[in-house]
Amino acid sequence: MTSKEVLLSLKDVTITFPKGKGVFTAVREASFDIYKGETFALVGESGSGKTTIGRSIVRINPLAKGSIEFEGKDISGRLNSEDTKWVTKSIQMIFQDPATSLNERATVDYIISEGLYNFHLYKDEADRKAKVLKSLTEVGLLDEHITRYPHEFSGGQRQRIGIARAMVLEPKLIVADEPISALDVSIRAQVLNLMKTLQEDKGLTYLFIAHDLSVVRFISDRIAVIHLGRIVELADTEELFKNPLHPYTKSLLSAIPMPDPIMESKKVPLFYDGSQHDYSTDLPSFVEISKDHFVWANTKELETYTKALVV
Amino acid sequence: MSSANEKFQFVKIDEFASEHISAPHYSYWKSVFKQFFKSKLAIAMLFMAVIIFAIAMIQPLFSNYNPLASPDISDFSIRFNRPNLTYWFGTDHWGNSLFDAVWSGARTSITIALLATSINMTVGITVGAIWGYNKKLDKYLLEIYNVIANVPFLLVALMLIYVLGPGFWQLIFVLCMTEWLSIAYFIRTQVMIIRDREYNLVSRTLGTSSTRMISRNILPFLTSVIVTLLSREIPSIISTEAFLSFLGVGLPPSITSLGKLISIYITYYGTYPYLFWIPVAVLASVSVSFYIVGQTFADASDPKTHR
Ligand SMILES: Nc1ncnc2c1ncn2[C@@H]1O[C@H](COP(=O)(O)OP(=O)(O)OP(=O)(O)O)[C@@H](O)[C@H]1O
Numbered sequence: 091m092t093s094k095e096v097l098l099s100l101k102d103v104t105i106t107f108p109k110g111k112g113v114f115t116a117v118r119e120a121s122f123d124i125y126k127g128e129t130f131a132l133v134g135e136s137g138s139g140k141t142t143i144g145r146s147i148v149r150i151n152p153l154a155k156g157s158i159e160f161e162g163k164d165i166s167g168r169l170n171s172e173d174t175k176w177v178t179k180s181i182q183m184i185f186q187d188p189a190t191s192l193n194e195r196a197t198v199d200y201i202i203s204e205g206l207y208n209f210h211l212y213k214d215e216a217d218r219k220a221k222v223l224k225s226l227t228e229v230g231l232l233d234e235h236i237t238r239y240p241h242e243f244s245g246g247q248r249q250r251i252g253i254a255r256a257m258v259l260e261p262k263l264i265v266a267d268e269p270i271s272a273l274d275v276s277i278r279a280q281v282l283n284l285m286k287t288l289q290e291d292k293g294l295t296y297l298f299i300a301h302d303l304s305v306v307r308f309i310s311d312r313i314a315v316i317h318l319g320r321i322v323e324l325a326d327t328e329e330l331f332k333n334p335l336h337p338y339t340k341s342l343l344s345a346i347p348m349p350d351p352i353m354e355s356k357k358v359p360l361f362y363d364g365s366q367h368d369y370s371t372d373l374p375s376f377v378e379i380s381k382d383h384f385v386w387a388n389t390k391e392l393e394t395y396t397k398a399l400v401v
Numbered sequence: 402m403s404s405a406n407e408k409f410q411f412v413k414i415d416e417f418a419s420e421h422i423s424a425p426h427y428s429y430w431k432s433v434f435k436q437f438f439k440s441k442l443a444i445a446m447l448f449m450a451v452i453i454f455a456i457a458m459i460q461p462l463f464s465n466y467n468p469l470a471s472p473d474i475s476d477f478s479i480r481f482n483r484p485n486l487t488y489w490f491g492t493d494h495w496g497n498s499l500f501d502a503v504w505s506g507a508r509t510s511i512t513i514a515l516l517a518t519s520i521n522m523t524v525g526i527t528v529g530a531i532w533g534y535n536k537k538l539d540k541y542l543l544e545i546y547n548v549i550a551n552v553p554f555l556l557v558a559l560m561l562i563y564v565l566g567p568g569f570w571q572l573i574f575v576l577c578m579t580e581w582l583s584i585a586y587f588i589r590t591q592v593m594i595i596r597d598r599e600y601n602l603v604s605r606t607l608g609t610s611s612t613r614m615i616s617r618n619i620l621p622f623l624t625s626v627i628v629t630l631l632s633r634e635i636p637s638i639i640s641t642e643a644f645l646s647f648l649g650v651g652l653p654p655s656i657t658s659l660g661k662l663i664s665i666y667i668t669y670y671g672t673y674p675y676l677f678w679i680p681v682a683v684l685a686s687v688s689v690s691f692y693i694v695g696q697t698f699a700d701a702s703d704p705k706t707h708r
């Protein structure tokens with residue numbers, strides 16, 4: 091990371107859903123910054139609130155508390171139409187399941203043009219067509235595909251249509267919600283490489299959501315680990331793999347399969363149990379334990395963590 | 402001996418070749434029609450519906466039937482003639498040609514059915530789409546629906562006709578008064594089923610407006626459901642109209658309809674059965690042909706039946 095310009099900043103983001111008579115808190119006081127041009131990974135198990143955070147950034151889930159700033163401007167509340175256009179254009183999302191995220195009754199042409207139509211982001215028909223074709227080419231699809239319907243494509247192609255749909259708006263930030271986990275193993279690398287190329291060509295910033303650390307290791311600059319709606323650890327990728335501090339991060343690391351079968355068989359999986367923390371009197375907070383390395387811990391735990399740090 | 406290297410040469414992989422789709426282009430409407438015309442029964446019924454519709458619509462060209470005037474009333478020789486070459490459907494108790502009477506009646510019945518159905522469908526689908534899409538509106542509209550849906554239709558219809566007096570447009574009004582609401586309710590439920598699918602969420606992240614959402618993301622998925630509704634609505638309006646006419650309410654004496662003819666000729670059910678059965682047969686043919694054409698079309702417009 092050369093420049094450290096903050097593009098997106100979450101501050102104490104809390105998101106709740108109505109549940110019965112009360113509320114269910116899906117995300118608790120999440121705070122992090124995403125720098126321009128980086129790939130920021132959000133990792134946690136199913137139901138930990140990753141999608142909920144992603145959707146709040148694209149303004150689908152309202153916040154119960156906190157704020158989200160994009161390029162220094164609060165985008166979490168109601169916005170006027172000019173700002174809505176700007177945020178929608180600037181922040182786009184790639185969805186997990188290409189089987190459900192495309193409108194089956196629309197042609198590829200319409201699907202990719204949808205955002206362009208909504209904000210009239212083209213001079214004339216010819217210009218719109220040109221934009222659609224350009225973004226199709228960028229994701230490795232053919233001009234002839236524009237008159238086709240989603241059901242005529244394979245899973246990997248469908249996901250690339252989803253990427254083209256986001257790219258055509260020329261966004262700055264892409265929220266990629268487990269973009270490869272619904273894909274066949276054989277084409278995961280293809281889609282990841284495509285995302286990488288697009289990032290380099292366009293200077294994109296990614297929030298990459300994943301449920302295990304193995305994928306994330308090779309593509310992300312920084313990683314935030316989330317557990318039950320709480321971000322428990324945040325560090326540079328290398329630092330996190332070298333110095334995992336929170337027991338939950340350690341358990342996630344122990345779940346990564348080893349390429350060597352002998353080592354894999356000797357591996358001891360760690361199970362995380364939240365009851366190991368005694369937060370009855372000594373309350374935890376999100377602390378920067380070493381430079382750019384944050385962990386959710388109380389004073390007593392911090393002492394042990396500091397001793398464990400490998401420099 | 403030449404080495405293997407000379408026999409082989411390197412070719413570049415065409416990465417785009419694997420992306421090519423060789424299947425012929427899919428067109429939704431083309432597939433719908435192809436599927437529809439696979440059914441021989443549907444083709445026959447479509448043919449019948451078109452013929453009935455055409456004859457009924459050109460009726461004023463071949464007869465000047467007027468239910469108030471019976472020009473041959475004094476000529477006793479042309480009363481109660483059974484169907485023959487001059488009078489294809491025979492003549493009635495006042496010497497009127499039943500052929501003329503039936504097609505004049507069919508014209509009225511079909512016109513009323515088509516008019517009332519288009520009003521009901523347009524209003525019902527529009528209201529239903531907004532109702533299903535807007536979560537806040539649902540609570541209020543549901544209350545209104547529950548009240549209106551529990552009022553007996555016939556009672557209100559009879560009362561209204563009594564108040565408004567008989568007439569073509571009055572009858573249309575009565576036939577549309579509550580029917581659109583049950584269509585709206587049906588559409589509401591269908592919209593709710595697809596409203597929260599993921600591709601609709603995607604559209605929200607693209608800034609798509611509610612109007613575009615309804616017209617591009619939701620209604621296209623309801624084509625089949627809407628055609629099914631339509632195929633039930635037309636016969637249902639025809640029989641409701643016939644029933645009201647049979648009770649003697651709705652249309653003024655100057656306008657005839659199939660229901661009215663049936664109610665007049667039922668007196669001769671035993672003595673001159675053709676007077677009763679011919680209008681009934683035409684009524685049944687209209688209903689059945691419209692229904693079967695509609696149902697087959699509804700099936701054909703469900704993409705699951707394509708290919
Ligand atoms: N619209 C909603 N209404 C109510 N509860 C919700 C809603 N969306 C998410 N939740 C709940 O919030 C929690 C977090 O869900 P979320 O989808 O963010 O998890 P996730 O980390 O993305 O999991 P996964 O890896 O399975 O995608 C879950 O318990 C889920 O049931």
Ligand SMILES: [Mg+2]
Binds near residue numbers: 141142
């Ligand atoms: Mg998720």
